[in-house]
Amino acid sequence: MTELDLPALGLGTSANDDFEECAETVKAALELGYRHVDTAQMYDNEAAVGEGIRRADVAREDVVVATKVHPDNLAYDDAKRTARESLERLGLDSVDLLYVHWPTSAYDPEGTLRAMDELREAGLCDHVGLSNFTPDLLDEARGILDSPVVAHQVECHPLFPQEELRAYAVEHGHSLVGYSPLGRGEALDDPLLTEIAEKHETSTAAVCLAWAFAQEALVPIPKATGDHVRANFDAQELELDEEDLERIAEYDVRERVIDPDSAAWNR
Numbered sequence: 001m002t003e004l005d006l007p008a009l010g011l012g013t014s015a016n017d018d019f020e021e022c023a024e025t026v027k028a029a030l031e032l033g034y035r036h037v038d039t040a041q042m043y044d045n046e047a048a049v050g051e052g053i054r055r056a057d058v059a060r061e062d063v064v065v066a067t068k069v070h071p072d073n074l075a076y077d078d079a080k081r082t083a084r085e086s087l088e089r090l091g092l093d094s095v096d097l098l099y100v101h102w103p104t105s106a107y108d109p110e111g112t113l114r115a116m117d118e119l120r121e122a123g124l125c126d127h128v129g130l131s132n133f134t135p136d137l138l139d140e141a142r143g144i145l146d147s148p149v150v151a152h153q154v155e156c157h158p159l160f161p162q163e164e165l166r167a168y169a170v171e172h173g174h175s176l177v178g179y180s181p182l183g184r185g186e187a188l189d190d191p192l193l194t195e196i197a198e199k200h201e202t203s204t205a206a207v208c209l210a211w212a213f214a215q216e217a218l219v220p221i222p223k224a225t226g227d228h229v230r231a232n233f234d235a236q237e238l239e240l241d242e243e244d245l246e247r248i249a250e251y252d253v254r255e256r257v258i259d260p261d262s263a264a265w266n267r
Helices: 019-032 046-055 076-090 109-121 135-144 163-172 183-189 191-200 204-213 227-237 242-249
Strands: 036-038 064-069 095-100 125-131 149-155 175-179 218-220
Touching (some): 019 046, 036 046, 064 125, 095 149, 135 163, 163 175, 183 204, 204 218, 204 242
Parallel strands (some): 036 064, 175 218
């Protein structure tokens, strides 16, 4: 397999580390119609995500399951060992998509990416992804990997639209998976997005997601629990018009929400 056709919307699970709440959220989302669930070693909820997948009345083969190797575990031997531990926690023989979470800490391009290739070759993941890379680091990784990069995951929302990385994804044929598509809530009170929401008689959250759905190659993965799971899913019914999209594109408010000092773009 060299291509991965990601559903238009995924379920993010960052910070959902209460076992029962996480498992029930995943179950509810899958039974509602979600077919892409994203977790990570860093989230400390892989076991709960796996339990939710088992509880749902949805066939495993119909769900794209993604997890990520922790930055501290990216040395060659650690990456291979902890990826297997992730599968044990998930209760799965393989994941559809395995990411390098951040190119920081123990990340070593040659060793880390060789481990990712070997994990794919061994059938422990179907596809390889990267997360929080810069264009230069993407170029480097693509030059080392035998596996195609099918997804690159970064913060992406109307207030931080990642034009360069979206164009890169289109050029190189992978999905740009957008985490924090609501800007960790920062976008919900934005004046322009609020105005557009009022125009369509909807929420600013729905506007953020509809903006993402309108972008080529962009797949938002909002984290949610409770009623927000359905509200995010229903946002797929909203279509922004060209005026809305142009106003957002020309907007002068740009805000990165997740910005650790160690991030590649700060080096």
